[in-house]
Amino acid sequence: MTTGYSGKIELPWDFYVSGFADINIADKEGPTWGYGEVVFGKPFGKDSRYKVEVGAGLKSKGSGEINPRKDLRLIAGINF
Secondary structure, rough: EEEEEEEEOOOOHHHHHEEEEEEEEOOOOOOEEEEEEEEEEEOHHHHHHHHEEEEEEEEOOOOOOOOOEEEEEEEEEEEO
């Protein structure tokens, strides 16, 4: 059985924080982190077409581990 969360918070000056994750609560060795991401970003340009984000991939360390391994990243994107 897996449970999870997702959400986004809009901040002043068009900044935002968003994230999601899933946790396997039925693992034989205890609750186990699956995968997740958390980002802090800002859209810019005409119609907020572009975005820049700083974030982290939150990856599993193995069965029975609830504390994720952090994989930091810088993200640039464009909406088509």
